[in-house]
Amino acid sequence: MSTGHAHKLYRHGESPVHRLPPHCKIAAALCFVLVVVSTPREAVWAFGLYALLLGAVAAAARVPAGFVLRRLVIEIPFVAFALLMPFLVPGERTEWLGISLSVPGLWGAWNILAKGTLGVATSVLLASTTELRSLLLGLQRLKLPPLMVQIASFMIRYGDVITDEMRRMSIARRSRGFEARGVRHWGVLAKSAGALFIRSYERGERVHLAMVSRGYTGTMPVIDEVTASRAQWAYAAALPFSALAVCLLGWTL
Amino acid sequence: MHVPDGFIDIPVSAAAGVVAAGAVAVSLRGARRELAGAGGHGGERTAPLAGLVAAFVFAVQMLNFPVAAGTSGHLLGGALAAILVGPYTGVLCISVVLLLQGVLFADGGLTALGVNILLMGVVTVVVAYTLFRALVRVLPKKRRSVTIATFIAALVSVPASAVAFTLLYAIGGTTDVPIGTVLGAMTGVHILIGIGEAAITAATVGAVLAVRPDLVHGARGLSAPLKLRVDGELVDARPEAAPAPAASPRPVLFAGLVISLILAGFVSFYASANPDGLERVAADKGIDKKVEDHAAADSPLTDYGVGTIENARVSGGLAGVIGVGATLVVGTGVFVVVRRRRGETAEAEQESVRG
Amino acid sequence: MTSLPPPAAVPPSLDVRGLAYAYPDGHQALFGVDLTVERGERVGLLGPNGAGKTTLVLHLNGILAGGAGTVAVAGLPVGKQHMAEIRRKVGIVFQDPDDQLFMPTVREDVAFGPAAAGLRGEELEKRVRTALDLVGMTEYLDRPPHHLSFGQRRRVAVATVLAMEPEILVLDEPSSNLDPASRRELADILRSLDVTVLMVTHDLPYALELCPRSVILSEGVIAADGRTQDLLADPDLMHAHRLELPFGFDPRAVTTGA
Numbered sequence: 001m002s003t004g005h006a007h008k009l010y011r012h013g014e015s016p017v018h019r020l021p022p023h024c025k026i027a028a029a030l031c032f033v034l035v036v037v038s039t040p041r042e043a044v045w046a047f048g049l050y051a052l053l054l055g056a057v058a059a060a061a062r063v064p065a066g067f068v069l070r071r072l073v074i075e076i077p078f079v080a081f082a083l084l085m086p087f088l089v090p091g092e093r094t095e096w097l098g099i100s101l102s103v104p105g106l107w108g109a110w111n112i113l114a115k116g117t118l119g120v121a122t123s124v125l126l127a128s129t130t131e132l133r134s135l136l137l138g139l140q141r142l143k144l145p146p147l148m149v150q151i152a153s154f155m156i157r158y159g160d161v162i163t164d165e166m167r168r169m170s171i172a173r174r175s176r177g178f179e180a181r182g183v184r185h186w187g188v189l190a191k192s193a194g195a196l197f198i199r200s201y202e203r204g205e206r207v208h209l210a211m212v213s214r215g216y217t218g219t220m221p222v223i224d225e226v227t228a229s230r231a232q233w234a235y236a237a238a239l240p241f242s243a244l245a246v247c248l249l250g251w252t253l
Numbered sequence: 254m255h256v257p258d259g260f261i262d263i264p265v266s267a268a269a270g271v272v273a274a275g276a277v278a279v280s281l282r283g284a285r286r287e288l289a290g291a292g293g294h295g296g297e298r299t300a301p302l303a304g305l306v307a308a309f310v311f312a313v314q315m316l317n318f319p320v321a322a323g324t325s326g327h328l329l330g331g332a333l334a335a336i337l338v339g340p341y342t343g344v345l346c347i348s349v350v351l352l353l354q355g356v357l358f359a360d361g362g363l364t365a366l367g368v369n370i371l372l373m374g375v376v377t378v379v380v381a382y383t384l385f386r387a388l389v390r391v392l393p394k395k396r397r398s399v400t401i402a403t404f405i406a407a408l409v410s411v412p413a414s415a416v417a418f419t420l421l422y423a424i425g426g427t428t429d430v431p432i433g434t435v436l437g438a439m440t441g442v443h444i445l446i447g448i449g450e451a452a453i454t455a456a457t458v459g460a461v462l463a464v465r466p467d468l469v470h471g472a473r474g475l476s477a478p479l480k481l482r483v484d485g486e487l488v489d490a491r492p493e494a495a496p497a498p499a500a501s502p503r504p505v506l507f508a509g510l511v512i513s514l515i516l517a518g519f520v521s522f523y524a525s526a527n528p529d530g531l532e533r534v535a536a537d538k539g540i541d542k543k544v545e546d547h548a549a550a551d552s553p554l555t556d557y558g559v560g561t562i563e564n565a566r567v568s569g570g571l572a573g574v575i576g577v578g579a580t581l582v583v584g585t586g587v588f589v590v591v592r593r594r595r596g597e598t599a600e601a602e603q604e605s606v607r608g
Numbered sequence: 609m610t611s612l613p614p615p616a617a618v619p620p621s622l623d624v625r626g627l628a629y630a631y632p633d634g635h636q637a638l639f640g641v642d643l644t645v646e647r648g649e650r651v652g653l654l655g656p657n658g659a660g661k662t663t664l665v666l667h668l669n670g671i672l673a674g675g676a677g678t679v680a681v682a683g684l685p686v687g688k689q690h691m692a693e694i695r696r697k698v699g700i701v702f703q704d705p706d707d708q709l710f711m712p713t714v715r716e717d718v719a720f721g722p723a724a725a726g727l728r729g730e731e732l733e734k735r736v737r738t739a740l741d742l743v744g745m746t747e748y749l750d751r752p753p754h755h756l757s758f759g760q761r762r763r764v765a766v767a768t769v770l771a772m773e774p775e776i777l778v779l780d781e782p783s784s785n786l787d788p789a790s791r792r793e794l795a796d797i798l799r800s801l802d803v804t805v806l807m808v809t810h811d812l813p814y815a816l817e818l819c820p821r822s823v824i825l826s827e828g829v830i831a832a833d834g835r836t837q838d839l840l841a842d843p844d845l846m847h848a849h850r851l852e853l854p855f856g857f858d859p860r861a862v863t864t865g866a
Binding site for chain 2: 026030036037114119122123126127139144145147148150152157158159162193194200201208
């Protein structure tokens with residue numbers, strides 16, 4: 001419901017994955033991550049297979065590997081934490097290149113790295129093939145309570161408004177010689193935050209009034225029906241089901 | 254503090270998910286009451302206000318501080334949401350933010366959504382709002398009191414959330430990092446973050462209170478008696494009201510700012526990833542599409558990278574040692590100062606803080 | 609030149625009686641407004657800043673309520689039980705088209721109102737085309753609104769409201785920020801429509817051009833009601849309500865084609 005432009009993570013394309021109805025994609029992504037997380041960490045090969053599955057999805061969506069990898073960087077804070085684990089966790093130690101590492105720590109690090117990375121990659125793929133507005137429609141179809149869909153729509157709408165106001169205020173500040181550098185300018189920024197809030201609200205309020213005046217009652221009217229065919233559901237379900245097979249193998253082997 | 258997939262084990266994640274779902278369900282009911290409480294046309298405005306609060310929280314949650322032996326730390330926004338739109342709608346706002354962050358930006362795992370909602374939505378909102386209500390009841394019925402109560406509520410809500418995280422981690426962490434280390438690092442850094450959170454929350458609430466008091470849920474009880482008591486002066490009350498609240502967050506902010514100044518070197522050590530605060534960060538994470546030059550100059554991910562290299566360096570060497578001691582002392586100091594300031598006049602206190 | 613008196617059986621498009629309203633913060637904006645607009649009339653609502661024009665407009669479709677007095681649209685009282693019907697009947701075009709246009713394409717934006725009223729498929733598509741035809745914007749159907757010029761956006765904004773087939777069209781400062789050509793195009797469109805129009809404006813020549821009758825809202829009450837030309841030609845009245853004609857403009861010298 002933002003003014004039409006797609007979000008930054010979205011990558012325009014015409015692939016079969018792009019064309020899938022959003023609610024199928026969200027459900028598939030959620031199930032896939034659920035399966036991944038419930039896989040025992042000792043089944044190292046299973047995670048390799050999951051990565052291959054995601055690679056296949058990326059290929060089908062024609063999302064280049066570099067695009068996904070660059071967006072994985074968001075995970076780095078957790079990587080840092082994971083890398084610390086082998087040093088901090090007590091328990092059985094092992095030697096590697098002369099450094100003493102904890103075995104449970106290594107397993108823990110691997111667990112977080114593997115599952116976290118796969119989770120992030122899944123989200124990145126979902127976001128890069130689904131427009132913001134269809135994501136919301138998808139969530140609505142998946143029976144997210146209407147009030148929450150409404151808050152989410154307004155949030156996205158206000159994202160634009162806030163950005164816009166923020167830019168104007170920043171220009172106004174800078175043209176009076178103010179540059180924010182670090183903590184010392186928190187006070188100014190905090191005050192700006194208050195002003196920003198009111199300005200954004202009053203602008204957004206007018207948008208809302210215009211919507212209400214045209215009969216908006218809390219849910220977006222359906223202009224183009226999005227329905228998922230059985231084939232589309234089956235196509236979307238391919239990912240979590242193959243993952244489930246891998247997971248079951250992981251538990252039994 | 255966004256917990257990723259595979260961080261907390263499945264049973265605890267599932268349990269947290271159930272609790273979070275319950276909290277959201279209760280909030281949905283409560284939010285309807287809050288809407289009704291707004292009355293008449295007010296009800297129609299509450300959804301956009303909630304949306305704005307969500308967008309705002311989204312923005313402030315991007316102030317990412319690397320936390321030594323934990324995940325990343327940032328402003329939480331729970332107090333802001335609770336006070337502006339009420340606790341129930343507040344929980345919904347934060348839940349929506351977390352949901353979209355998980356789906357859209359891969360920030361916080363999808364399977365950890367319950368954990369995240371519980372920690373950052375429910376705990377912060379409940380703690381902040383309870384404290385806020387209690388303080389507003391105790392303090393004199395003035396606008397300034399609302400601002401002060403906001404400051405303290407926001408300040409406490411952040412470490413409370415950190416403690417809750419540690420608790421969950423102790424029960425369901427997939428790896429046994431010593432709990433003391435986690436608790437120390439998390440609480441220490443989050444007290445610091447709490448100061449920033451308190452300043453921004455108090456400034457925002459103060460500013461809104463000054464211009465559009467009808468938008469502040471937490472001040473609703475306040476405006477009614479005010480009107481009744483100064484019945485004859487109602488016409489005068491408006492022009493007079495404007496300058497007073499504009500000044501009201503100043504003393505509190507000033508204290509926060511002075512402390513921040515003292516801490517500047519220390520904090521910037523942590524916060525170096527995002528030096529120019531809110532606007533830069535929002536530009537970075539893709540809320541911003543129009544500030545192209547800004548976004549191009551330093552992409553979001555480079556920034557994250559910087560932050561985490563910093564993080565790796567900090568954590569590799571110090572592992573939160575500084576965090577625990579120094580921030581606990583300073584944080585408690587601020588807390589005590591702010592507490593003590595409540596009844597007294599602002600000017601006198603500014604002196605005491607300076608001196 | 610003047611509209612014919614309508615047959616008594618048709619209720620007036622708009623009937624406002626004794627409307628008073630104070631905002632929750634205590635600021636009172638309306639102090640008893642009485643205004644009747646017959647079906648098919650085009651009426652200018654003139655008044656200085658802060659006279660309560662916007663407040664009055666927001667009462668017409670029930671966004672604001674709770675004060676004293678009544679508002680009726682085509683005989684239907686504005687109130688909770690008919691809200692959806694009222695909002696369909698009263699089409700408000702807000703001042704800033706950017707506030708009004710929030711969907712990704714012109715088509716979806718125009719479809720928003722009728723879709724909210726429950727129209728689907730073929731019927732919805734027809735409504736959208738008819739409305740865009742009326743404002744001459746059919747060829748921009750699939751363009752994002754924010755890529756249009758300001759004048760085009762304002763015309764699309766009018767179309768979004770026309771698609772709801774309203775009883776009365778309420779325009780808030782329709783000529784603001786328009787260049788002379790767009791201004792004339794919009795005037796032509798408005799004149800061609802067969803609908804009751806209430807036009808809120810500071811632009812007195814525009815009111816004179818389009819509205820045979822005008823009312824002046826000042827300090828929360830209707831201070832004057834009459835032929836637009838007569839009102840504008842009364843310097844004392846104009847001065848008393850902070851209304852000023854553009855330099856060199858003489859309302860008596862203009863022959864209105866309205």
